Amino acid sequence: MPVFDYSLLLKGPYHDMLVAGLVLSLELAAATLVFALPLALLVALLRIAPVAVLRWIGFGFVEAIRNVPLLAHMLFWYFGAPELLPESVKLRIYQGNIEAISAVIALTLYTAAFMAEDVRSGIRAVPPRQFEASRALGLGYVATMHRVILPQAVAITVPPLISQTLNLWKNTSIATVIGAAELMYQAGQVESASFRSFESFAFATTAYLAVSLIITGLAVRYQQRFPARPA
Amino acid sequence: MTELIHTYWLYFLVGPYPNGPLGGLALTLLLASLALLLGMPIGVLLGIARVSPYPALRWPVTALMFIVRGTPLLMVVFWAYFFLPSVTGHKTDKFTTMLIALVIFSGVYLAEIVRAGIHGVPKGQVECARSLGLGHWRTLRFVILPQALRAMLPSLLNQFVLTLKETSLGYIIGLTDVAFIATQINTLVFTKPAEVYAILGLTYFLLCFGLSRCAQWIDRRHTHVIKSARHDPI
């Protein structure tokens, strides 16, 4: 077994490639979070709306997305969806960073579907008496949600959402199949260029674990500072 | 779209078989089933180790589980793909590589489900068994595990659905699972990518949604409720 070559990872072109990959992975995750959280909230509200049609739309969204692997989503948004667009739009898009855009779209929809279910569980965990009490006072549906239900639901929902963020971080690795130059892709590139597969994969694994550790640490700290209190 | 289905349905279902190795949907199902079957004993053993009173057993297993759960499955697949040949001495085929990666991954997630199941058994049951004089291992064997495993059934089915989706990563190492086959078909047809991938999505959807509904039905029939392992960030 060849000697583990640390120098490869600490400086030089391969190091730069790996770090660039790590940065892009982080950017993909951050961009996804920005779009997925509001979308998840919207879908969760649809899921519990008083109107049946809205509930079915929410249900359809969640089930259609959750039951298809992220890989298939990525393939669809990269290979399939652009073909449906008119030529002019297509040309403009292809000039930009379409790999990253497709990845973010796929990741956003996928993560939002799971987060929506966690938000919905959080809302449902607030006892119905709270809702009744608020309506009895005269507050409308939206005001009740805004002032009474959602603030209580937030505390319960945060741990599962952090868990989903962990999943999101790991899922960014799948963007490699459509050629997005994130960490996994770069690790593969370094491997084929230098044949030092152990070093490049060790770097990537350590990077993934480090961020996973940070995210998990956040969850533990949150649970310590805000233990779930029953109403 | 119908001509697409009409022309390629068999290839989609079983790949180049019998003129080549099994592929397509059949391969996906086979891979997921084997992964879960082989992963289950590992999951139970790791789960028991995780709740055992001996730190020498608990800490290494907890560390191992953290490492596997903090790493993307794709990474595990890559490790298996690049390093299994040097470990086993000869070239491992893609199916075995993917299977081993999935077994390791599922085993750890199943361990978490087992651990949650064990914790879900009411504390009074444990106190009572210990009061009768049953020691730690006998209590586990006769009182805790029978109740835990029964309550875990919906979570197990859920894990099977997850594993089905995870088989799609075989695409990356060239395993002819249904996602790979879809891409091959896309290359052949070339002019209908949206439709090809929509059919792929629909296939996964029907399979996974159907299984999830089964799980919910089983869950409703069993009145046991345990906290889902998904909601524990650690």
Next chain:
Amino acid sequence: MIQFENVNKWYGTYHALVDVTETVTQGEVVVVCGPSGSGKSTLIRTINRLESIQSGTIHVDGRNIHARDMRLNEFRSRIGFVFQQFNLFPHLTVLENCTLAPLQLQGLTSAQANERALALLDRVGLAHKANAWPANLSGGQQQRVAIARALAMQPPLMLFDEPTSALDPEMVGEVLAVMRGLARDGMTMVCVTHEMGFAREVADRILFMDQGKVLERATPDEFFSRPQHPRAQQFLADIRTPFATA
């Protein structure tokens, strides 16, 4: 049979048991009563080491139960414990609940274990339910099975932690009847209970506890007609006239 000497227990900073020194002799039926939070459940749970103690000693049958060479499982198998929440094993039938421990720990054959279990179930009036599932039994029936299960190990000592508190009122009687039968047969029993009628009729001695201390120990006659300690007097007054405002 049981000797407490200067037993103290803390939960964090909360002093749950304060300098408890008591003796229970063989064949005695001792009832422990008192207001909520007085430490009665804690006290009884220290006897089979479901709770730990920080100072003092507890001897059962002459042996220090916290000694290093004490084999915990064997020790516990010789004490019968009946819980407030019954805690029957839901995945086993009534008969299997009663035969599990004897089969595993006393090396009985199936035939022997079944025979013993059926005799005990008959004694508590539930032999006809031997193959039923716990979920299909009423609370009172489940608790009687729990008593049979505890008796199946043939312990010389039985501990009861509020055995009727979780039952609907009409089922309390059937459980107390079983316990009375046990007492008449000479079993050493320590019971934590609110059932004063049972205490008056069956107990040899009553221990009254409040805030972790045993404040009064007396025979039922003395306790109910001439309570000495003011807290005990208050307790009995509250029980007799719950709505008194004076």
